[in-house]
Amino acid sequence: xxxxxxxxxxxxxxxxxxxxxxxxxxxxxxxxxxxxxxxxxxxxxxxxxxxxxxxxxxxxxxxxxxxxxxxxxxxxxxxxxxxxxxxxxxxxxxxxxxxxxxxxxxxxxxxxxxxxxxxxxxxxxxxxxxxxxxxxxxxxxxxxxxxxxxxxxxxxxxxxxxxxxxxxxxxxxxxxxxxxxxxxxxxxxxxxxxxxxxxxxxxxxxxxxxxxxxxxxxxxxxxxxxxxxxxxxxxxxxxxxxxxxxxxxxxxxxxxxxxxxxxxxxxxxxxxxxxxxxxxxxxxxxxxxxxxxxxxxxxxxxxxxxxxxxxxxxxxxxxxxxxxxxxxxxxxxxxxxxxxxxxxxxxxxxxxxxxxxxxxxxxxxxxxxxxxxxxxxxxxxxxxxxxxxxxxxxxxxxxxxxxxxxxxxxxxxxxxxxxxxxxxxxxxxxxxxxxxxxxxxxxxxxxxxxxxxxxxxxxxxxxxxxxxxxxxxxxxxxxxxxxxxxxxxxxxxxxxxxxxxxxxxxxxxxxxxxxxxxxxxxxxxxxxxxxxxxxxxxxxxxxxxxxxxxxxxxxxxxxxxxxxxxxxxxxxx
Amino acid sequence: xxxxxxxxxxxxxxxxxxxxxxxxxxxxxxxxxxxxxxxxxxxxxxxxxxxxxxxxxxxxxxxxxxxxxxxxxxxxxxxxxxxxx
Numbered sequence: 293x294x295x296x297x298x299x300x301x302x303x304x305x306x307x308x309x310x311x312x313x314x315x316x317x318x319x320x321x322x323x324x325x326x327x328x329x330x331x332x333x334x335x336x337x338x339x340x341x342x343x344x345x346x347x348x349x350x351x352x353x354x355x356x357x358x359x360x361x362x363x364x365x366x367x368x369x370x371x372x373x374x375x376x377x378x379x380x381x382x383x384x385x386x387x388x389x390x391x392x393x394x395x396x397x398x399x400x401x402x403x404x405x406x407x408x409x410x411x412x413x414x415x416x417x418x419x420x421x422x423x424x425x426x427x428x429x430x431x432x433x434x435x436x437x438x439x440x441x442x443x444x445x446x447x448x449x450x451x452x453x454x455x456x457x458x459x460x461x462x463x464x465x466x467x468x469x470x471x472x473x474x475x476x477x478x479x480x481x482x483x484x485x486x487x488x489x490x491x492x493x494x495x496x497x498x499x500x501x502x503x504x505x506x507x508x509x510x511x512x513x514x515x516x517x518x519x520x521x522x523x524x525x526x527x528x529x530x531x532x533x534x535x536x537x538x539x540x541x542x543x544x545x546x547x548x549x550x551x552x553x554x555x556x557x558x559x560x561x562x563x564x565x566x567x568x569x570x571x572x573x574x575x576x577x578x579x580x581x582x583x584x585x586x587x588x589x590x591x592x593x594x595x596x597x598x599x600x601x602x603x604x605x606x607x608x609x610x611x612x613x614x615x616x617x618x619x620x621x622x623x624x625x626x627x628x629x630x631x632x633x634x635x636x637x638x639x640x641x642x643x644x645x646x647x648x649x650x651x652x653x654x655x656x657x658x659x660x661x662x663x664x665x666x667x668x669x670x671x672x673x674x675x676x677x678x679x680x681x682x683x684x685x686x687x688x689x690x691x692x693x694x695x696x697x698x699x700x701x702x703x704x705x706x707x708x709x710x711x712x713x714x715x716x717x718x719x720x721x722x723x724x725x726x727x728x729x730x731x732x733x734x735x736x737x738x739x740x741x742x743x744x745x746x747x748x749x750x751x752x753x754x755x756x757x758x759x760x761x762x763x764x765x766x767x768x769x770x771x772x773x774x775x776x777x778x779x780x781x782x783x784x785x786x787x788x789x790x791x792x793x794x795x796x797x798x799x800x801x802x803x804x805x806x807x808x809x810x811x812x813x814x815x816x817x818x819x820x821x822x823x824x825x826x827x828x829x830x831x832x833x834x835x836x837x838x839x840x841x842x843x844x845x846x847x848x849x850x851x852x853x854x855x856x857x858x859x860x861x862x863x864x865x
Numbered sequence: 866x867x868x869x870x871x872x873x874x875x876x877x878x879x880x881x882x883x884x885x886x887x888x889x890x891x892x893x894x895x896x897x898x899x900x901x902x903x904x905x906x907x908x909x910x911x912x913x914x915x916x917x918x919x920x921x922x923x924x925x926x927x928x929x930x931x932x933x934x935x936x937x938x939x940x941x942x943x944x945x946x947x948x949x950x
Contacts, residue, residue: 367885368885368912371885371888371912372912372913374892375910375911375912375913375914376908376910376911377908377911377913377914378911378913404913404917407917408916408917411919416916416919419916423913597877598877598878599876599877602876
């Protein structure tokens with residue numbers, strides 16, 4: 293009898309295969325008195341050599357398959373293995389205390405782990421995890437317990453684990469790992485993000501898959517539905533094989549669109565762009581046929597570190613993205629910190645309503661050194677591509693004018709220093725506050741473009757915290773109140789010949805797309821994976837037809853009514 | 866033996882990659898390498914020792930190299946402490 297387990301949809305696709313349980317080996321350490329320290333040291337050195345051999349193999353494979361930056365973590369592990377302090381302390385302990393290698397290594401490693409874990413610095417705390425990882429590897433050789441590492445896979449499997457650490461995901465071998473299922477995690481957890489970028493199906497947060505599965509049990513994993521079927525029947529296997537084939541065929545169909553422009557049925561061009569969070573995401577954007585970057589969130593440059601990024605570091609990151617996108621537009625949003633996003637090295641007071649508080653452009657205008665550094669980096673990078681600078685969380689014209697004046701000042705001072713700055717870059721704002729959406733006609737005279745950030749615009753319009761499940765029902769993208777604001781912004785932009793884009797989740801939503809097309813939206817920016825389906829959908833829609841529906845839609849009274857109307861309309865096309 | 870006081874110029878101190886870089890350079894020499902910070906002695910070839918010492922930007926440390934290639938080692942390591950990669 294098959295068993296069905298539900299979790300969170302983390303990455304699309306279907307996989308059928310045997311389970312590989314990634315479990316922590318039982319490394320029970322006993323302290324044993326030994327007679328022959330020389331022999332014990334010999335055992336220790338052999339274990340070190342074997343662990344080193346493993347790691348060198350992993351470094352080579354990870355470099356080849358995932359790129360050098362993913363291999364850094366294993367190079368750090370190698371440095372730990374070769375650390376003379378660590379190795380000598382263990383040897384001294386074996387000689388002096390006549391204790392076994394396992395216990396000596398464990399004691400020394402624990403002392404370092406404790407030291408690093410106490411440090412007031414995220415980077416150093418992560419090093420504690422590295423030491424733990426390396427120690428486990430050596431201990432498993434000493435104890436003769438197989439280290440169930442992912443590096444040792446030789447057949448196709450579906451990985452089943454409590455959770456996957458960055459170190460686990462970095463060594464996923466795509467030839468063998470056809471999908472994974474975990475007990476914990478959500479859509480935005482590390483493992484889910486990695487699964488999407490590796491394009492392997494995944495379901496996370498099942499709360500118990502590891503208990504329900506034995507090694508080598510047959511599993512069907514459906515990343516579209518967020519389910520796993522354990523011990524499936526013949527019928528189930530046949531059904532999911534068909535579903536898998538359909539999905540692969542659809543993917544192949546979509547892949548043909550990668551190099552195409554996005555053109556509607558009536559030959560109208562709209563731009564489909566990607567939202568990215570780091571310079572490395574550019575490759576994925578291009579692979580998915582992005583015609584631009586509609587939102588480059590710069591927060592990542594500031595996170596997971598001990599101090600502000602320098603102008604040079606930022607310049608290199610922006611340059612990388614601009615150069616890789618060639619003449620395609622790249623919208624870079626200035627720092628959007630505060631609210632739910634914090635930096636360990638920038639003390640921000642606790643706020644009662646952080647989403648309505650001191651964040652994004654408000655914070656930047658008050659911390660001008662921080663802001664100016666970023667603007668200089670952007671201006672210097674402007675010569676490397678088609679740059680559009682976007683200020684987030686603009687509520688009033690004064691804020692925009694002040695931000696733009698600061699940008700102009702920095703530009704002037706760079707030019708005076710003989711640094712070349714492009715004359716072609718654009719300056720626009722993110723529309724995410726209802727006040728700005730309502731005043732779009734006034735903003736349109738002064739900005740070069742608008743990009744509508746629907747995630748925040750919806751929560752501010754509906755006064756519903758999108759993190760609060762109890763009011764989640766109010767988060768209604770198709771609510772006529774939201775749609776009227778969107779239409780107002782698009783019309784106002786066009787009246788002044790300014791282009792209008794959207795960089796929220798809504799831009800890639802198949803129900804929203806026909807409405808946005810009818811309203812005349814120029815640019816749709818979404819997660820890279822949504823681009824090709826959107827391109828296919830748009831090729832079947834006509835602007836003229838869509839525009840005729842807008843008056844009807846805007847006169848509707850509820851979100852449900854709009855949704856039902858669009859679904860019916862889509863069935864006809 | 867060569868001894869020199871050096872003010873660390875690396876933006877994030879001797880954390881992260883700079884520490885790994887320092888160790889890589891240090892181990893390429895046969896000389897003994899020592900860092901002294903607040904009278905504490907750290908083996909310059911030990912990544913864990915160096916990271917545990919948590920050396921920040923602007924801190925003054927004493928660098929000691931001792932061996933056949935001590936001059937070359939001093940020059941290369943001073944560079945590793947003062948120049949961004």
